Amino acid sequence: MQTHDIDYRDETVNLRGYLAFDEKIAERRPGVLVFHEGLGLGDFAMARARMLAELGYVALAADMFGERRQARNLQEVAKLVGDLRNQPETLRARGRAALTTLAALPQVDVHRMAAIGFCFGGSVVLELARDGADLKAVVSFHGALATTIPAVSGKVKASVLVCTGADDPLAPPEQVKAFEDEMRAAHARDWQVISYGNTLHGFTNPAADGSMTRAARYSAQADRRAWASMRSLFDEVFVDEVFGT
Amino acid sequence: MQTHDIDYRDETVNLRGYLAFDEKIAERRPGVLVFHEGLGLGDFAMARARMLAELGYVALAADMFGERRQARNLQEVAKLVGDLRNQPETLRARGRAALTTLAALPQVDVHRMAAIGFCFGGSVVLELARDGADLKAVVSFHGALATTIPAVSGKVKASVLVCTGADDPLAPPEQVKAFEDEMRAAHARDWQVISYGNTLHGFTNPAADGSMTRAARYSAQADRRAWASMRSLFDEVFVDEVFGT
Numbered sequence: 001m002q003t004h005d006i007d008y009r010d011e012t013v014n015l016r017g018y019l020a021f022d023e024k025i026a027e028r029r030p031g032v033l034v035f036h037e038g039l040g041l042g043d044f045a046m047a048r049a050r051m052l053a054e055l056g057y058v059a060l061a062a063d064m065f066g067e068r069r070q071a072r073n074l075q076e077v078a079k080l081v082g083d084l085r086n087q088p089e090t091l092r093a094r095g096r097a098a099l100t101t102l103a104a105l106p107q108v109d110v111h112r113m114a115a116i117g118f119c120f121g122g123s124v125v126l127e128l129a130r131d132g133a134d135l136k137a138v139v140s141f142h143g144a145l146a147t148t149i150p151a152v153s154g155k156v157k158a159s160v161l162v163c164t165g166a167d168d169p170l171a172p173p174e175q176v177k178a179f180e181d182e183m184r185a186a187h188a189r190d191w192q193v194i195s196y197g198n199t200l201h202g203f204t205n206p207a208a209d210g211s212m213t214r215a216a217r218y219s220a221q222a223d224r225r226a227w228a229s230m231r232s233l234f235d236e237v238f239v240d241e242v243f244g245t
Numbered sequence: 246m247q248t249h250d251i252d253y254r255d256e257t258v259n260l261r262g263y264l265a266f267d268e269k270i271a272e273r274r275p276g277v278l279v280f281h282e283g284l285g286l287g288d289f290a291m292a293r294a295r296m297l298a299e300l301g302y303v304a305l306a307a308d309m310f311g312e313r314r315q316a317r318n319l320q321e322v323a324k325l326v327g328d329l330r331n332q333p334e335t336l337r338a339r340g341r342a343a344l345t346t347l348a349a350l351p352q353v354d355v356h357r358m359a360a361i362g363f364c365f366g367g368s369v370v371l372e373l374a375r376d377g378a379d380l381k382a383v384v385s386f387h388g389a390l391a392t393t394i395p396a397v398s399g400k401v402k403a404s405v406l407v408c409t410g411a412d413d414p415l416a417p418p419e420q421v422k423a424f425e426d427e428m429r430a431a432h433a434r435d436w437q438v439i440s441y442g443n444t445l446h447g448f449t450n451p452a453a454d455g456s457m458t459r460a461a462r463y464s465a466q467a468d469r470r471a472w473a474s475m476r477s478l479f480d481e482v483f484v485d486e487v488f489g490t
Contacts, residue, residue: 160442166425166429166436166438167429173422173425177418177422180411180418180440180442183442184411184412184442188442188443189443190442190443190466191411191442191443192439192440192441192442192470193411193439193440193442194437194438194439194440195425195437195438195439195440196437197405197425197428197429197433197435197436197437197438198433198434198435198436221435221481225437225477228477229474232470232473236466
Protein backbone atom coordinates (compact mmCIF):
# COMPACT_ATOMS: atom_id res chain seq x y z
CA MET A 1 0.00 0.00 0.00
CA GLN A 2 1.15 3.53 -0.73
CA THR A 3 0.44 6.36 1.66
CA HIS A 4 1.59 9.92 1.41
CA ASP A 5 0.57 13.45 2.20
CA ILE A 6 -1.14 15.40 -0.52
CA ASP A 7 -1.31 19.19 -0.61
CA TYR A 8 -4.26 21.04 -2.08
CA ARG A 9 -6.03 24.34 -1.57
CA ASP A 10 -9.41 25.94 -1.42
CA GLU A 11 -9.86 29.67 -1.94
CA THR A 12 -8.40 30.60 1.40
CA VAL A 13 -6.03 28.08 2.89
CA ASN A 14 -3.46 25.40 2.25
CA LEU A 15 -4.79 21.96 3.05
CA ARG A 16 -2.71 18.89 3.70
CA GLY A 17 -4.55 15.64 3.15
CA TYR A 18 -3.40 12.05 3.37
CA LEU A 19 -3.72 9.56 0.56
CA ALA A 20 -3.79 5.77 0.77
CA PHE A 21 -4.17 3.28 -2.07
CA ASP A 22 -2.95 -0.06 -3.28
CA GLU A 23 -0.38 0.69 -5.96
CA LYS A 24 -0.62 -2.87 -7.30
CA ILE A 25 -4.10 -2.17 -8.69
CA ALA A 26 -3.86 -1.01 -12.28
CA GLU A 27 -7.47 -0.05 -13.01
CA ARG A 28 -9.20 3.12 -12.01
CA ARG A 29 -11.24 2.34 -8.93
CA PRO A 30 -13.72 4.01 -6.59
CA GLY A 31 -12.42 6.87 -4.51
CA VAL A 32 -13.52 7.60 -0.97
CA LEU A 33 -13.04 10.79 1.00
CA VAL A 34 -12.54 10.53 4.75
CA PHE A 35 -13.45 13.55 6.86
CA HIS A 36 -11.88 13.85 10.27
CA GLU A 37 -13.44 14.51 13.64
CA GLY A 38 -13.21 17.82 15.49
CA LEU A 39 -9.65 17.17 16.60
CA GLY A 40 -8.38 17.58 13.03
CA LEU A 41 -6.80 15.18 10.57
CA GLY A 42 -4.81 12.74 12.67
CA ASP A 43 -4.13 9.08 13.29
CA PHE A 44 -7.75 8.05 13.47
CA ALA A 45 -8.88 9.27 10.04
CA MET A 46 -5.59 8.14 8.49
CA ALA A 47 -6.12 4.63 9.82
CA ARG A 48 -9.59 4.61 8.27
CA ALA A 49 -8.10 5.71 4.96
CA ARG A 50 -5.71 2.76 5.09
CA MET A 51 -8.59 0.42 5.92
CA LEU A 52 -10.39 1.68 2.83
CA ALA A 53 -7.25 1.23 0.72
CA GLU A 54 -7.08 -2.36 1.92
CA LEU A 55 -10.60 -2.80 0.60
CA GLY A 56 -9.39 -1.69 -2.82
CA TYR A 57 -10.48 1.94 -2.75
CA VAL A 58 -8.42 5.06 -3.22
CA ALA A 59 -8.84 6.90 0.06
CA LEU A 60 -8.16 10.56 0.62
CA ALA A 61 -8.33 11.76 4.20
CA ALA A 62 -9.16 15.44 3.84
CA ASP A 63 -7.87 18.33 5.91
CA MET A 64 -10.74 20.63 6.83
CA PHE A 65 -8.86 22.99 9.16
CA GLY A 66 -5.92 24.00 6.95
CA GLU A 67 -2.21 23.29 7.39
CA ARG A 68 -3.38 20.08 9.06
CA ARG A 69 -4.18 21.99 12.21
CA GLN A 70 -4.94 19.88 15.27
CA ALA A 71 -7.06 20.77 18.25
CA ARG A 72 -5.43 20.06 21.61
CA ASN A 73 -8.53 20.33 23.75
CA LEU A 74 -12.28 20.78 23.61
CA GLN A 75 -12.00 24.58 23.48
CA GLU A 76 -9.89 24.40 20.34
CA VAL A 77 -12.29 21.86 18.85
CA ALA A 78 -15.19 24.20 19.49
CA LYS A 79 -13.30 27.10 17.88
CA LEU A 80 -12.15 25.24 14.76
CA VAL A 81 -15.46 23.49 14.21
CA GLY A 82 -17.50 26.54 15.11
CA ASP A 83 -15.68 28.75 12.64
CA LEU A 84 -16.61 26.40 9.81
CA ARG A 85 -20.13 25.69 11.03
CA ASN A 86 -20.82 29.40 11.12
CA GLN A 87 -19.74 29.67 7.50
CA PRO A 88 -21.46 26.71 5.89
CA GLU A 89 -20.56 27.84 2.39
CA THR A 90 -16.89 27.88 3.35
CA LEU A 91 -17.28 24.46 4.90
CA ARG A 92 -18.90 23.12 1.75
CA ALA A 93 -16.28 24.70 -0.50
CA ARG A 94 -13.54 23.13 1.54
CA GLY A 95 -15.21 19.75 1.28
CA ARG A 96 -15.56 20.22 -2.47
CA ALA A 97 -11.85 21.05 -2.70
CA ALA A 98 -11.10 17.61 -1.31
CA LEU A 99 -13.50 16.04 -3.78
CA THR A 100 -11.88 17.86 -6.69
CA THR A 101 -8.49 16.64 -5.49
CA LEU A 102 -9.73 13.07 -5.26
CA ALA A 103 -11.35 13.22 -8.69
CA ALA A 104 -8.10 14.43 -10.27
CA LEU A 105 -6.13 11.41 -9.14
CA PRO A 106 -5.16 9.07 -11.97
CA GLN A 107 -6.21 6.04 -9.90
CA VAL A 108 -9.77 7.23 -9.34
CA ASP A 109 -12.87 6.47 -11.36
CA VAL A 110 -14.71 9.79 -11.09
CA HIS A 111 -18.05 8.09 -11.60
CA ARG A 112 -17.59 6.11 -8.42
CA MET A 113 -16.80 8.34 -5.50
CA ALA A 114 -18.11 8.42 -1.94
CA ALA A 115 -17.41 10.26 1.30
CA ILE A 116 -17.42 9.16 4.91
CA GLY A 117 -16.96 11.25 8.02
CA PHE A 118 -16.68 10.94 11.75
CA CYS A 119 -18.19 13.36 14.31
CA PHE A 120 -17.56 16.77 12.71
CA GLY A 121 -16.65 14.94 9.50
CA GLY A 122 -20.04 13.30 9.51
CA SER A 123 -21.67 16.69 9.32
CA VAL A 124 -19.29 17.60 6.47
CA VAL A 125 -20.37 14.66 4.31
CA LEU A 126 -24.02 15.52 4.93
CA GLU A 127 -23.31 19.10 3.85
CA LEU A 128 -21.72 17.76 0.66
CA ALA A 129 -24.79 15.61 0.01
CA ARG A 130 -27.09 18.60 0.60
CA ASP A 131 -24.90 20.58 -1.78
CA GLY A 132 -25.53 18.05 -4.53
CA ALA A 133 -21.93 16.85 -4.70
CA ASP A 134 -21.22 14.16 -7.24
CA LEU A 135 -20.94 11.32 -4.78
CA LYS A 136 -22.54 7.91 -5.02
CA ALA A 137 -22.80 7.64 -1.25
CA VAL A 138 -22.07 9.48 1.95
CA VAL A 139 -21.82 7.87 5.38
CA SER A 140 -21.93 9.81 8.62
CA PHE A 141 -20.58 8.11 11.71
CA HIS A 142 -21.87 9.88 14.84
CA GLY A 143 -22.04 13.17 12.97
CA ALA A 144 -24.15 16.14 13.93
CA LEU A 145 -27.21 16.10 11.67
CA ALA A 146 -28.42 19.68 11.86
CA THR A 147 -27.77 22.27 9.18
CA THR A 148 -28.46 25.90 8.51
CA ILE A 149 -28.94 25.20 4.78
CA PRO A 150 -31.43 22.35 4.53
CA ALA A 151 -31.44 20.23 1.40
CA VAL A 152 -33.75 21.44 -1.32
CA SER A 153 -35.95 19.14 -3.31
CA GLY A 154 -34.12 16.99 -5.81
CA LYS A 155 -30.63 18.21 -5.02
CA VAL A 156 -29.30 15.28 -3.00
CA LYS A 157 -27.72 12.77 -5.39
CA ALA A 158 -25.82 10.57 -2.97
CA SER A 159 -27.20 7.57 -1.13
CA VAL A 160 -27.14 8.75 2.46
CA LEU A 161 -26.38 6.52 5.44
CA VAL A 162 -26.45 7.93 8.94
CA CYS A 163 -25.04 5.76 11.73
CA THR A 164 -25.82 7.33 15.07
CA GLY A 165 -25.74 6.46 18.75
CA ALA A 166 -29.20 6.49 20.31
CA ASP A 167 -27.70 8.19 23.38
CA ASP A 168 -25.44 10.64 21.54
CA PRO A 169 -26.06 14.04 23.14
CA LEU A 170 -24.69 15.72 19.99
CA ALA A 171 -27.34 14.05 17.82
CA PRO A 172 -30.36 13.76 20.12
CA PRO A 173 -33.65 12.18 18.96
CA GLU A 174 -35.17 15.54 17.98
CA GLN A 175 -32.23 16.15 15.67
CA VAL A 176 -32.54 12.71 14.12
CA LYS A 177 -36.23 13.36 13.54
CA ALA A 178 -35.51 16.76 11.99
CA PHE A 179 -32.94 15.18 9.70
CA GLU A 180 -35.39 12.51 8.56
CA ASP A 181 -37.99 15.20 7.94
CA GLU A 182 -35.44 17.15 5.94
CA MET A 183 -34.63 14.12 3.78
CA ARG A 184 -38.33 13.48 3.19
CA ALA A 185 -39.02 17.08 2.28
CA ALA A 186 -36.04 17.12 -0.08
CA HIS A 187 -37.20 13.89 -1.73
CA ALA A 188 -33.73 12.54 -1.20
CA ARG A 189 -33.46 9.53 -3.48
CA ASP A 190 -32.04 7.09 -0.97
CA TRP A 191 -31.41 7.51 2.73
CA GLN A 192 -31.29 5.41 5.85
CA VAL A 193 -30.67 6.05 9.51
CA ILE A 194 -29.32 3.41 11.86
CA SER A 195 -29.72 4.11 15.55
CA TYR A 196 -27.62 1.99 17.90
CA GLY A 197 -29.00 1.54 21.40
CA ASN A 198 -26.78 2.13 24.44
CA THR A 199 -24.37 4.04 22.25
CA LEU A 200 -22.86 7.46 22.77
CA HIS A 201 -20.97 9.91 20.56
CA GLY A 202 -17.64 8.89 19.04
CA PHE A 203 -18.39 5.19 19.09
CA THR A 204 -15.93 4.36 16.28
CA ASN A 205 -12.86 5.70 18.04
CA PRO A 206 -11.04 3.51 20.57
CA ALA A 207 -9.48 6.68 21.99
CA ALA A 208 -12.93 7.85 23.09
CA ASP A 209 -12.65 6.62 26.65
CA GLY A 210 -14.64 9.37 28.34
CA SER A 211 -11.55 11.29 29.41
CA MET A 212 -11.94 14.26 27.04
CA THR A 213 -15.74 14.29 27.15
CA ARG A 214 -18.25 12.00 28.78
CA ALA A 215 -20.40 12.37 25.65
CA ALA A 216 -18.09 10.11 23.65
CA ARG A 217 -17.41 6.46 24.25
CA TYR A 218 -15.99 3.76 22.02
CA SER A 219 -18.25 0.80 21.24
CA ALA A 220 -16.55 -2.06 19.42
CA GLN A 221 -19.95 -3.48 18.56
CA ALA A 222 -21.43 -0.30 17.09
CA ASP A 223 -18.14 0.44 15.32
CA ARG A 224 -18.13 -2.98 13.68
CA ARG A 225 -21.79 -2.75 12.72
CA ALA A 226 -21.50 0.72 11.25
CA TRP A 227 -18.40 -0.16 9.23
CA ALA A 228 -20.12 -3.27 7.88
CA SER A 229 -23.14 -1.17 6.87
CA MET A 230 -20.85 1.24 5.07
CA ARG A 231 -19.23 -1.63 3.21
CA SER A 232 -22.62 -3.01 2.20
CA LEU A 233 -23.67 0.37 0.88
CA PHE A 234 -20.44 0.72 -1.08
CA ASP A 235 -21.00 -2.75 -2.53
CA GLU A 236 -24.43 -1.55 -3.64
CA VAL A 237 -23.53 1.79 -5.15
CA PHE A 238 -20.30 0.66 -6.79
CA VAL A 239 -22.00 -2.46 -8.08
CA ASP A 240 -21.37 -4.10 -11.47
CA GLU A 241 -17.83 -2.97 -11.23
CA VAL A 242 -14.76 -5.13 -11.15
CA PHE A 243 -11.75 -3.70 -9.49
CA GLY A 244 -8.78 -4.96 -7.64
CA THR A 245 -8.52 -8.04 -9.84
CA MET B 246 -33.81 -29.60 2.34
CA GLN B 247 -36.67 -31.10 4.30
CA THR B 248 -39.90 -29.21 4.78
CA HIS B 249 -43.03 -30.40 6.49
CA ASP B 250 -45.94 -29.23 8.56
CA ILE B 251 -45.62 -29.49 12.30
CA ASP B 252 -48.58 -29.51 14.65
CA TYR B 253 -48.41 -28.08 18.13
CA ARG B 254 -50.76 -26.44 20.62
CA ASP B 255 -51.01 -23.69 23.11
CA GLU B 256 -53.60 -23.73 25.88
CA THR B 257 -56.47 -22.97 23.57
CA VAL B 258 -55.96 -23.94 19.94
CA ASN B 259 -54.31 -26.30 17.51
CA LEU B 260 -51.49 -24.64 15.64
CA ARG B 261 -50.01 -25.85 12.39
CA GLY B 262 -46.52 -24.59 11.75
CA TYR B 263 -44.10 -25.28 8.93
CA LEU B 264 -40.61 -26.59 9.41
CA ALA B 265 -37.62 -26.29 7.09
CA PHE B 266 -34.08 -27.57 7.64
CA ASP B 267 -31.17 -29.14 5.85
CA GLU B 268 -31.29 -32.83 6.77
CA LYS B 269 -27.68 -33.32 5.65
CA ILE B 270 -26.43 -31.35 8.64
CA ALA B 271 -25.69 -33.67 11.53
CA GLU B 272 -24.95 -31.22 14.35
CA ARG B 273 -27.43 -29.34 16.42
CA ARG B 274 -27.65 -25.85 14.98
CA PRO B 275 -29.35 -22.52 15.65
CA GLY B 276 -33.12 -22.46 15.37
CA VAL B 277 -35.08 -19.51 14.05
CA LEU B 278 -38.79 -18.84 14.43
CA VAL B 279 -40.58 -17.02 11.61
CA PHE B 280 -43.76 -15.15 12.49
CA HIS B 281 -46.18 -14.42 9.70
CA GLU B 282 -47.86 -11.21 8.69
CA GLY B 283 -51.52 -10.41 9.33
CA LEU B 284 -52.69 -12.62 6.50
CA GLY B 285 -51.69 -15.74 8.39
CA LEU B 286 -49.05 -18.40 7.79
CA GLY B 287 -48.78 -18.70 4.02
CA ASP B 288 -46.34 -18.76 1.14
CA PHE B 289 -44.40 -15.70 2.18
CA ALA B 290 -43.34 -16.84 5.67
CA MET B 291 -42.74 -20.36 4.39
CA ALA B 292 -40.38 -19.05 1.73
CA ARG B 293 -38.46 -17.15 4.41
CA ALA B 294 -38.23 -20.33 6.46
CA ARG B 295 -36.69 -22.10 3.48
CA MET B 296 -34.25 -19.21 2.97
CA LEU B 297 -33.17 -19.61 6.59
CA ALA B 298 -32.80 -23.37 6.15
CA GLU B 299 -30.54 -22.70 3.18
CA LEU B 300 -28.39 -20.61 5.48
CA GLY B 301 -28.00 -23.62 7.76
CA TYR B 302 -30.61 -22.82 10.38
CA VAL B 303 -33.57 -24.87 11.51
CA ALA B 304 -36.53 -22.64 10.68
CA LEU B 305 -40.00 -23.00 12.14
CA ALA B 306 -42.67 -20.79 10.63
CA ALA B 307 -45.19 -20.44 13.43
CA ASP B 308 -48.95 -20.37 13.17
CA MET B 309 -50.34 -17.58 15.33
CA PHE B 310 -54.01 -17.82 14.32
CA GLY B 311 -54.69 -21.51 14.88
CA GLU B 312 -55.55 -24.24 12.36
CA ARG B 313 -53.38 -22.21 9.98
CA ARG B 314 -56.22 -19.77 9.46
CA GLN B 315 -55.76 -17.28 6.61
CA ALA B 316 -57.25 -13.84 6.25
CA ARG B 317 -58.85 -13.16 2.88
CA ASN B 318 -59.10 -9.41 3.19
CA LEU B 319 -58.18 -6.50 5.41
CA GLN B 320 -61.29 -6.89 7.56
CA GLU B 321 -60.29 -10.43 8.44
CA VAL B 322 -56.72 -9.31 9.08
CA ALA B 323 -58.01 -6.67 11.48
CA LYS B 324 -60.18 -9.23 13.29
CA LEU B 325 -57.51 -11.93 13.63
CA VAL B 326 -54.74 -9.53 14.59
CA GLY B 327 -57.00 -7.43 16.80
CA ASP B 328 -58.17 -10.44 18.79
CA LEU B 329 -54.57 -11.27 19.69
CA ARG B 330 -53.43 -7.70 20.20
CA ASN B 331 -56.26 -7.20 22.68
CA GLN B 332 -55.04 -10.20 24.62
CA PRO B 333 -51.31 -9.67 24.75
CA GLU B 334 -50.80 -12.48 27.25
CA THR B 335 -52.50 -14.88 24.86
CA LEU B 336 -50.35 -13.56 22.03
CA ARG B 337 -47.20 -14.05 24.07
CA ALA B 338 -48.23 -17.53 25.18
CA ARG B 339 -48.86 -18.50 21.60
CA GLY B 340 -45.45 -17.20 20.58
CA ARG B 341 -43.88 -19.14 23.44
CA ALA B 342 -45.64 -22.30 22.26
CA ALA B 343 -43.79 -21.97 18.96
CA LEU B 344 -40.53 -21.44 20.81
CA THR B 345 -41.10 -24.51 22.97
CA THR B 346 -41.80 -26.51 19.81
CA LEU B 347 -38.62 -25.26 18.16
CA ALA B 348 -36.53 -25.97 21.25
CA ALA B 349 -37.78 -29.55 21.40
CA LEU B 350 -36.55 -30.41 17.91
CA PRO B 351 -33.58 -32.77 17.90
CA GLN B 352 -31.80 -30.62 15.30
CA VAL B 353 -31.88 -27.44 17.38
CA ASP B 354 -29.27 -26.08 19.76
CA VAL B 355 -31.50 -24.55 22.43
CA HIS B 356 -28.76 -22.10 23.40
CA ARG B 357 -28.89 -20.54 19.95
CA MET B 358 -32.39 -19.53 19.01
CA ALA B 359 -33.78 -16.39 17.41
CA ALA B 360 -37.08 -15.12 16.06
CA ILE B 361 -37.97 -12.96 13.10
CA GLY B 362 -41.33 -11.58 12.10
CA PHE B 363 -43.00 -9.59 9.38
CA CYS B 364 -45.70 -6.95 9.91
CA PHE B 365 -47.89 -8.49 12.63
CA GLY B 366 -45.15 -11.07 13.16
CA GLY B 367 -42.72 -8.25 13.86
CA SER B 368 -44.83 -7.17 16.77
CA VAL B 369 -44.93 -10.78 17.97
CA VAL B 370 -41.14 -11.09 18.16
CA LEU B 371 -40.95 -7.81 20.06
CA GLU B 372 -43.55 -9.13 22.53
CA LEU B 373 -41.43 -12.24 23.01
CA ALA B 374 -38.38 -10.08 23.66
CA ARG B 375 -40.33 -7.97 26.18
CA ASP B 376 -41.48 -11.19 27.81
CA GLY B 377 -37.86 -12.23 28.38
CA ALA B 378 -37.99 -15.20 26.01
CA ASP B 379 -34.79 -17.20 25.73
CA LEU B 380 -33.80 -15.86 22.34
CA LYS B 381 -30.40 -14.60 21.26
CA ALA B 382 -31.96 -12.17 18.81
CA VAL B 383 -35.25 -10.93 17.47
CA VAL B 384 -35.72 -9.08 14.20
CA SER B 385 -38.84 -7.14 13.31
CA PHE B 386 -39.42 -6.37 9.64
CA HIS B 387 -41.95 -3.54 9.33
CA GLY B 388 -43.66 -4.61 12.52
CA ALA B 389 -45.84 -2.44 14.71
CA LEU B 390 -43.71 -1.31 17.64
CA ALA B 391 -46.30 -0.31 20.21
CA THR B 392 -47.30 -2.49 23.14
CA THR B 393 -49.70 -2.45 26.06
CA ILE B 394 -47.13 -4.23 28.27
CA PRO B 395 -43.88 -2.27 27.97
CA ALA B 396 -40.63 -4.02 28.73
CA VAL B 397 -39.53 -3.81 32.34
CA SER B 398 -35.97 -3.13 33.34
CA GLY B 399 -33.59 -5.99 32.77
CA LYS B 400 -36.11 -8.39 31.29
CA VAL B 401 -35.17 -8.19 27.60
CA LYS B 402 -32.48 -10.79 26.90
CA ALA B 403 -32.49 -10.84 23.12
CA SER B 404 -30.52 -8.54 20.84
CA VAL B 405 -33.27 -6.51 19.19
CA LEU B 406 -33.17 -5.32 15.60
CA VAL B 407 -36.02 -3.24 14.21
CA CYS B 408 -36.09 -2.68 10.44
CA THR B 409 -38.74 -0.12 9.61
CA GLY B 410 -39.86 1.99 6.69
CA ALA B 411 -39.54 5.69 7.39
CA ASP B 412 -42.91 6.23 5.69
CA ASP B 413 -44.71 3.24 7.20
CA PRO B 414 -48.05 4.58 8.49
CA LEU B 415 -48.31 1.58 10.82
CA ALA B 416 -45.03 2.49 12.54
CA PRO B 417 -44.93 6.29 12.39
CA PRO B 418 -42.02 8.30 13.81
CA GLU B 419 -43.76 8.87 17.17
CA GLN B 420 -44.09 5.11 17.55
CA VAL B 421 -40.44 4.56 16.68
CA LYS B 422 -39.47 7.18 19.24
CA ALA B 423 -41.70 5.59 21.89
CA PHE B 424 -40.13 2.21 21.16
CA GLU B 425 -36.62 3.62 21.54
CA ASP B 426 -37.64 5.26 24.79
CA GLU B 427 -39.08 1.96 25.97
CA MET B 428 -35.83 0.13 25.20
CA ARG B 429 -33.81 2.81 26.99
CA ALA B 430 -36.05 2.72 30.04
CA ALA B 431 -35.90 -1.08 30.11
CA HIS B 432 -32.10 -1.02 29.84
CA ALA B 433 -32.39 -3.46 27.00
CA ARG B 434 -28.93 -4.94 26.59
CA ASP B 435 -28.65 -4.53 22.83
CA TRP B 436 -31.00 -2.88 20.39
CA GLN B 437 -30.87 -1.06 17.07
CA VAL B 438 -33.40 0.56 14.80
CA ILE B 439 -32.86 0.94 11.06
CA SER B 440 -35.11 3.40 9.32
CA TYR B 441 -35.23 3.16 5.51
CA GLY B 442 -36.14 6.34 3.69
CA ASN B 443 -38.82 6.32 0.98
CA THR B 444 -40.07 3.01 2.35
CA LEU B 445 -43.60 2.00 3.29
CA HIS B 446 -45.08 -0.90 5.21
CA GLY B 447 -44.62 -4.46 3.97
CA PHE B 448 -41.40 -3.71 2.13
CA THR B 449 -40.14 -7.31 2.23
CA ASN B 450 -43.09 -8.80 0.39
CA PRO B 451 -43.15 -8.71 -3.42
CA ALA B 452 -46.93 -9.24 -3.23
CA ALA B 453 -47.29 -5.84 -1.55
CA ASP B 454 -48.13 -3.94 -4.71
CA GLY B 455 -50.53 -1.43 -3.20
CA SER B 456 -53.63 -3.34 -4.27
CA MET B 457 -54.73 -4.51 -0.83
CA THR B 458 -53.57 -1.40 0.99
CA ARG B 459 -51.69 1.65 -0.16
CA ALA B 460 -49.79 1.55 3.12
CA ALA B 461 -47.71 -1.41 1.93
CA ARG B 462 -45.27 -1.49 -0.93
CA TYR B 463 -42.46 -3.87 -1.78
CA SER B 464 -38.95 -2.42 -1.93
CA ALA B 465 -36.30 -4.77 -3.26
CA GLN B 466 -33.62 -2.49 -1.88
CA ALA B 467 -34.98 -2.25 1.67
CA ASP B 468 -35.79 -5.96 1.63
CA ARG B 469 -32.21 -6.83 0.66
CA ARG B 470 -30.74 -4.44 3.22
CA ALA B 471 -32.92 -5.66 6.06
CA TRP B 472 -32.23 -9.32 5.32
CA ALA B 473 -28.49 -8.61 5.20
CA SER B 474 -28.70 -6.84 8.56
CA MET B 475 -30.53 -9.83 10.01
CA ARG B 476 -27.82 -12.14 8.73
CA SER B 477 -25.10 -9.95 10.23
CA LEU B 478 -26.85 -9.98 13.58
CA PHE B 479 -27.21 -13.76 13.48
CA ASP B 480 -23.52 -14.04 12.64
CA GLU B 481 -22.83 -11.97 15.73
CA VAL B 482 -25.08 -13.69 18.23
CA PHE B 483 -24.41 -17.23 17.01
CA VAL B 484 -20.71 -16.53 16.83
CA ASP B 485 -17.94 -18.97 17.68
CA GLU B 486 -20.11 -21.73 16.46
CA VAL B 487 -19.39 -24.02 13.60
CA PHE B 488 -22.33 -25.56 11.89
CA GLY B 489 -23.21 -26.81 8.48
CA THR B 490 -19.75 -28.14 7.89
